[in-house]
Amino acid sequence: MSKFFLKINALFKSIFNGTFKFEVRKMRRTQDSNKFLPIIDKKYRSLFELYSQKQRVISNFDKNIFMYWHTGFDNSNELAKKCVDNIKKIYEPQGYKIYLLDYASIKENIYFNFDSEFISMYEKKRISLQHLSDLIRITAIHELGGVWMDASLFILSFIDFENLVQNNTFNSISPDYFIRKYDDVEYNWSTFLLFGTKSNVFCEYLIDIAKDFFKTNKKIPYVLTDMLICLGKKYNIDNINNSDFGSYKSKFNYVVNLPIDEFERIENAQLINFIKSNPQKLNFSMLKSNEGKKKLLRLLNFNC
Numbered sequence: 001m002s003k004f005f006l007k008i009n010a011l012f013k014s015i016f017n018g019t020f021k022f023e024v025r026k027m028r029r030t031q032d033s034n035k036f037l038p039i040i041d042k043k044y045r046s047l048f049e050l051y052s053q054k055q056r057v058i059s060n061f062d063k064n065i066f067m068y069w070h071t072g073f074d075n076s077n078e079l080a081k082k083c084v085d086n087i088k089k090i091y092e093p094q095g096y097k098i099y100l101l102d103y104a105s106i107k108e109n110i111y112f113n114f115d116s117e118f119i120s121m122y123e124k125k126r127i128s129l130q131h132l133s134d135l136i137r138i139t140a141i142h143e144l145g146g147v148w149m150d151a152s153l154f155i156l157s158f159i160d161f162e163n164l165v166q167n168n169t170f171n172s173i174s175p176d177y178f179i180r181k182y183d184d185v186e187y188n189w190s191t192f193l194l195f196g197t198k199s200n201v202f203c204e205y206l207i208d209i210a211k212d213f214f215k216t217n218k219k220i221p222y223v224l225t226d227m228l229i230c231l232g233k234k235y236n237i238d239n240i241n242n243s244d245f246g247s248y249k250s251k252f253n254y255v256v257n258l259p260i261d262e263f264e265r266i267e268n269a270q271l272i273n274f275i276k277s278n279p280q281k282l283n284f285s286m287l288k289s290n291e292g293k294k295k296l297l298r299l300l301n302f303n304c
Helices: 003-019 018-041 045-052 078-094 105-108 116-123 129-144 201-216 226-235 237-242 260-265 270-277 286-288 290-299
Strands: 062-067 097-103 146-147 171-173 190-196 248-250
Touching: 003 248, 018 226, 045 201, 045 237, 062 078, 062 129, 062 248, 078 286, 078 290, 097 129, 097 270, 105 226, 116 129, 129 146, 129 190, 129 201, 129 226, 190 226, 201 226, 226 237, 260 290, 270 290, 286 290
Parallel strands: 062 097, 062 146, 171 248
Antiparallel strands: 146 190, 171 190
């Protein structure tokens, strides 16, 4: 089957399982990457090379977890509240501090300093909420160190981030399948789960290049952060290619992509054990379809 028909088939299935917007965004990300990566690579090559020479900052891992809901978690949906509840139950007994961030706390610098120029860009609609969220997660890790988790990350067991970050200053969950390559750099990360140490050079690089790009370009690709991570790998910034970056792999789209009839045939014990080893990236559009709601109703009854 051709790539075109595979894409059409994925879109058709997504209409029924509540992930149509997710599939459209995935196609858009690929198109943006193909168009913008060579442009960004050429424009900032001298800066990439400069950052690749910066000395690595080594610091201890801080047990912080950051999550974000734009209007505050009191106003979030049932799925986000369940994800937060699970994370608190699992990580607070392990000494982690959970930061539930919202736009007001970011704007007022309650927990860490966030560049006011990014706030201005967002309020003037120069950047989207997605771009703002990316900047918040990178800044949180750079300023305080720790873990970023999207509010739709469903986990049922402890992940030892302190151990996973030992050989690197910045890391991510990685899909267990091939996505694509750029100049022999394989995409092996996902920005919904990031972790790293305070003041690391890689986050500093991501913030600085993003800021310049926002200032000097009217059209901002949706996945700018992914592109900058890719180029950071290409130029081995912060020695990232000699670390364990992307070593934590997970089948994190399993529940979202599984047909509802197959999902319903899986025994609870089997599904719980699978999720314990493979944290699931759910999406809020599942709340808008019957199949998505059936999956979520079952998952929300699972306890960690």
